[in-house]
Amino acid sequence: MPRLASLLLAGLGLLAALAAPAVAMFLLWRAFPLIGDGHLLRLVDDEWFPGEGKFGLLPLVVGTASTAGLALLLAVPIGLLSAVWVRFYAGPRRARLAEMSLGVIAGMPSVVFGLFGTFWIVPALGASLASAALVLAMMVVPSFALFALAALRQVPEGLLRDGQALGLHKSRVIRHLALRTAQPGLIGAATLALARALGEALAVEMVAGNVPNFPDSLLAPVRTLTTTLVQEFEYAHGAHAGALHLVALAVVALASMLVTLAFKLGHGQIHAAPEAA
Amino acid sequence: MSAPPLKLLATGAAIAVAALFSLLMLDIAVEGLHGLLATALPKTTTTTADEGGVFAALLSTVSISVLALLTSLPVALGCAWLGVETLARRPRVGTALRRSLDVASATPSIAIGLVGWTLFSNSFGLGFSLLAGALTLSLMIAPLMASAFLAGIDALPAALRAQSLGLGVSRWNTFWRLLLPSCRPAIAAGIVLALGRATAETACLILTSGISTRWPESMGDPGATLAVHVYHLARNVPDGEPRAYSAALLLVVVNALVQVVLARLRLGGPR
Numbered sequence: 001m002p003r004l005a006s007l008l009l010a011g012l013g014l015l016a017a018l019a020a021p022a023v024a025m026f027l028l029w030r031a032f033p034l035i036g037d038g039h040l041l042r043l044v045d046d047e048w049f050p051g052e053g054k055f056g057l058l059p060l061v062v063g064t065a066s067t068a069g070l071a072l073l074l075a076v077p078i079g080l081l082s083a084v085w086v087r088f089y090a091g092p093r094r095a096r097l098a099e100m101s102l103g104v105i106a107g108m109p110s111v112v113f114g115l116f117g118t119f120w121i122v123p124a125l126g127a128s129l130a131s132a133a134l135v136l137a138m139m140v141v142p143s144f145a146l147f148a149l150a151a152l153r154q155v156p157e158g159l160l161r162d163g164q165a166l167g168l169h170k171s172r173v174i175r176h177l178a179l180r181t182a183q184p185g186l187i188g189a190a191t192l193a194l195a196r197a198l199g200e201a202l203a204v205e206m207v208a209g210n211v212p213n214f215p216d217s218l219l220a221p222v223r224t225l226t227t228t229l230v231q232e233f234e235y236a237h238g239a240h241a242g243a244l245h246l247v248a249l250a251v252v253a254l255a256s257m258l259v260t261l262a263f264k265l266g267h268g269q270i271h272a273a274p275e276a277a
Numbered sequence: 278m279s280a281p282p283l284k285l286l287a288t289g290a291a292i293a294v295a296a297l298f299s300l301l302m303l304d305i306a307v308e309g310l311h312g313l314l315a316t317a318l319p320k321t322t323t324t325t326a327d328e329g330g331v332f333a334a335l336l337s338t339v340s341i342s343v344l345a346l347l348t349s350l351p352v353a354l355g356c357a358w359l360g361v362e363t364l365a366r367r368p369r370v371g372t373a374l375r376r377s378l379d380v381a382s383a384t385p386s387i388a389i390g391l392v393g394w395t396l397f398s399n400s401f402g403l404g405f406s407l408l409a410g411a412l413t414l415s416l417m418i419a420p421l422m423a424s425a426f427l428a429g430i431d432a433l434p435a436a437l438r439a440q441s442l443g444l445g446v447s448r449w450n451t452f453w454r455l456l457l458p459s460c461r462p463a464i465a466a467g468i469v470l471a472l473g474r475a476t477a478e479t480a481c482l483i484l485t486s487g488i489s490t491r492w493p494e495s496m497g498d499p500g501a502t503l504a505v506h507v508y509h510l511a512r513n514v515p516d517g518e519p520r521a522y523s524a525a526l527l528l529v530v531v532n533a534l535v536q537v538v539l540a541r542l543r544l545g546g547p548r
Binding site for chain 2: 011018078079101110112170171175195245263
């Protein structure tokens with residue numbers, strides 16, 4: 001009887017089913033050298049100098065929030081307008097081509113965007129907050145546009161035709177009927193884009209300048225939570241290693257909250273991963 | 278004064294996006310070909326380690342991806358089995374499982390990389406190695422694959438399973454002989470999706486399989502994948518630009534092929 005085999009299979013399956021909580025628990029456990037020592041308060045500080053035992057997370061949090069937030073501010077209007085074009089103005093053939101291209105670009109390795117940023121954006125803007133935001137915006141636009149398009153496609157055709165039958169101009173139908181109806185899905189899409197921007201490490205590390213302080217202008221260098229991990233994982237010990245695991249835990253917690261929120265908001269309009277990366 | 282018409286704005290945005298990404302692709306294509314030609318010319322006498330760079334990276338990419346897929350596949354199938362069975366008996370557990378997979382698929386890879394570094398590279402003593410990289414990667418792609426498999430099974434008519442069980446077919450045979458074959462395109466799409474992630478991934482591999490450009494002799498050796506190689510050349514190697522671009526060109530071609538296969542599978546699948 002395949003009873004044993006089915007138990008074995010279920011056991012293997014648990015590895016994937018519990019991957020998310022296991023990762024979070026592991027990071028929490030490894031953060032203990034820091035938390036256990038009563039150093040937790042040291043995290044709420046504005047200096048990150050691990051060499052001197054200073055683990056203030058504030059500059060890193062500000063770096064992450066400013067780069068990801070600015071990227072979203074750029075990506076959402078452009079991505080949304082592009083999705084509107086594909087859905088309502090492009091015509092079937094161009095729409096298919098556009099969707100296919102967006103899919104390919106959305107699945108492209110993030111390091112390609114980092115490379116482009118290194119040799120096209122950094123020479124103009126320096127290794128800075130602005131460069132990081134631009135690279136992130138480029139990275140999330142395709143997948144955001146695809147999610148937005150999926151949400152727009154869910155708007156019932158009949159509703160749009162009703163609007164036109166009432167004599168509304170096409171742009172009014174789009175603004176007042178389509179966008180309004182698709183709103184939950186669109187907000188969900190933006191939330192997923194934010195989660196993706198927060199979690200990106202290398203493309204940002206290549207262009208952000210990586211100085212852990214508070215950026216006072218768009219052209220100032222920034223350091224984010226994720227890029228700190230790239231730069232310091234190899235030589236971190238003791239409390240420093242604990243701090244890094246806590247940073248990773250923070251990123252994981254933020255991303256999973258946003259993703260859960262996105263699925264709640266975009267109920268029925270957002271599906272997991274229509275893009276590949 | 279009125280705002281510019283929506284049609285103009287939308288078309289403008291679409292053109293801007295198309296232009297930007299065309300520039301990106303053109304840049305990679307031109308600079309990449311240029312870099313490939315320049316490094317292939319015999320007059321450039323670089324060290325063997327650097328010379329083998331791209332091909333060593335290609336080998337590392339293939340080894341890590343294949344091993345990660347092989348380890349993820351049974352886990353993902355097991356998770357699909359678990360999902361089908363728990364959802365049939367306890368819908369709430371089944372929903373929680375799917376939610377957990379969604380969250381795992383969206384976990385920032387750098388965090389998974391740190392787990393892999395601490396667990397596989399240090400605690401298990403694997404150091405920077407292809408094996409540590411592949412294991413870490415499968416931690417990332419197994420949930421993704423499982424999620425795709427489950428989505429495929431969920432899209433089948435709900436009565437299918439019940440009818441099979443009603444005919445006296447065991448749950449085991451229903452799963453392997455009926456459910457899985459019925460959603461073959463979704464299974465294939467899940468595997469290709471995972472492969473796309475594996476070839477595109479950098480953050481979790483830079484922490485586990487390292488940035489070495491030497492030819493890997495075994496799974497215990499470190500080795501940069503193409504994506505990591507691009508990062509390393511662009512970021513850390515002086516005058517690495519031409520070689521970064523040539524590696525990026527290969528990477529983009531490999532990845533675009535995977536994406537096209539994926540798109541065809543999705544279009545061909547039952548929707």
